[in-house]
Amino acid sequence: MPLASGEDVVRAVCTDKWDGERLSPSLFVGQNISVSRLAITPLADHWDLFRQYVEDPPERRLELIAQIQVGRLQSIGKARNPPVALTVEARPEEWNPAHAEIPQRITRGLANKILPALQRHFLPPHHRQA
Amino acid sequence: MNALLLQGQSQAYTLLEELQEPPEVSAVRRAEPDEIAREELLLRKLGPKGWGRVHHFRNYYASGWGENGHALSPKALDAFFRFVEVVEFPADKASPSVFLTDRGGIELCWENRAGESVQVEFTASGVECYQAASDREGLAAFEDLEQLSRQLSS
Numbered sequence: 161m162p163l164a165s166g167e168d169v170v171r172a173v174c175t176d177k178w179d180g181e182r183l184s185p186s187l188f189v190g191q192n193i194s195v196s197r198l199a200i201t202p203l204a205d206h207w208d209l210f211r212q213y214v215e216d217p218p219e220r221r222l223e224l225i226a227q228i229q230v231g232r233l234q235s236i237g238k239a240r241n242p243p244v245a246l247t248v249e250a251r252p253e254e255w256n257p258a259h260a261e262i263p264q265r266i267t268r269g270l271a272n273k274i275l276p277a278l279q280r281h282f283l284p285p286h287h288r289q290a
Numbered sequence: 291m292n293a294l295l296l297q298g299q300s301q302a303y304t305l306l307e308e309l310q311e312p313p314e315v316s317a318v319r320r321a322e323p324d325e326i327a328r329e330e331l332l333l334r335k336l337g338p339k340g341w342g343r344v345h346h347f348r349n350y351y352a353s354g355w356g357e358n359g360h361a362l363s364p365k366a367l368d369a370f371f372r373f374v375e376v377v378e379f380p381a382d383k384a385s386p387s388v389f390l391t392d393r394g395g396i397e398l399c400w401e402n403r404a405g406e407s408v409q410v411e412f413t414a415s416g417v418e419c420y421q422a423a424s425d426r427e428g429l430a431a432f433e434d435l436e437q438l439s440r441q442l443s444s
Contacts, residue, residue, distance in 0.1 A: 220355055
C-alpha cells in the first residue's frame with residue numbers, strides 16, 4: 161500500500177556510502193530501495209534498529225540517517241524529464257515493522273536530485289562506539 | 291610452507307636457522323608486481339582517505355555485505371585503476387570520494403574546476419558516468435576508459 165505524501169521515511173547510511181564529506185548517489189540508485197517509516201518507529205529508535213540489523217562491524221558502520229518526506233520525493237520525480245511517478249510502499253519485515261520500499265527504478269540522475277533534499281541526522285554521541 | 295611440507299620426513303638436509311621462515315610470515319599474501327605502483331597512484335591521486343577506503347573495500351567487504359551486496363568486482367577495480375591513472379582532478383578542490391556500490395562496483399565522485407559534480411561508477415560490465423553540469427548520465431565500455439578519463443579531466 162502506498163504511503164501518504166505527508167509521511168517521512170529514513171534510510172540508513174553506512175561507511176560504504178559516506179566518507180565524512182560526500183554522500184554516495186548510489187545510496188538511492190536502483191530498484192526497491194529500502195526505507196523505514198518514522199510514523200511507525202520514531203527516529204530515536206531507528207539508531208538502535210539500524211545498528212542492530214543494518215550495520216555490520218567492523219567493516220560497515222552506521223554513520224548517519226537520511227530523512228525525506230514522501231511528497232518531496234514524489235515532487236522530485238515529477239520534475240524529471242520525462243517525469244518519474246515515485247511511490248513508497250509499506251513492506252513490513254520481521255526485523256523492522258516500519259520497513260518500506262521505493263519500487264520504481266531510480267537512475268543516477270534522479271538520485272542526484274534526491275540527495276540534496278535529504279535531511280541528515282548524525283549519530284548522537286551516546287550511540288558512538290568506544 | 292617449506293617447514294610444514296618437510297615435517298615428518300627424514301631430513302636429507304637442514305636449512306640454516308637464519309634462513310628459516312616462520313609459518314605466519316610465509317602465510318602473508320605476496321603483493322602483485324604492480325600493486326605497489328597502484329598503491330602509490332591511489333595515494334597521489336586520491337589522498338590517504340581514498341587509498342584507505344579502496345584498501346578497506348578490497349579486503350573487508352565479503353559477498354553478502356549490507357543488503358545482499360556483492361564483493362568488489364576485480365574487473366571493476368582494474369578499470370578503476372586504469373581510469374585513475376589517466377584522469378586529472380582539479381588541484382584546488384577537495385580530494386575525490388570513493389564508495390562501494392551494492393552491485394560490487396566502485397564509485398568515484400569529485401567536483402570539476404567549475405565546482406560541478408562528476409561521478410563515475412566502475413562495474414563488472416562497464417562504466418556509468420554522470421555530469422551534474424549537463425544533468426546527463428551515460429554508459430561507457432572498458433575500451434573507452436582512456437577517452438572518458440581525458441574527457442572528464444578538469
